[in-house]
Amino acid sequence: MMCLSLFGIATGIGLIYLRNWARISILIWGGMLVFFGAIGIPIAFLMPIPSTPNVLDLPGRACKQSA
Secondary structure: HHHHHHHHHHHHHHHHHHOHHHHHHHHHHHHHHHHHHHHHHHHHHHHOOOOOOHHHHHOOOOOOOOO
16 A cells, blocks of 8 residues: 555656656556446445344343333
8 A cells, every 4th residue: 555655656746747657657547447436336336235223123122111
């Protein structure tokens, strides 16, 4: 993770100085982000949301009876 962030910082500095390798790097990173986003967003929308348990069905909860 640290290496990726250092590479991102170096790419940003390279873009400031208008380096050609930095432009290519940004195009590659952008393409990868679009690819993984196109796969990840539909998966996130199609995942079922787990239901929360009913509070009354939890074990250890005693019901008070009127006397």
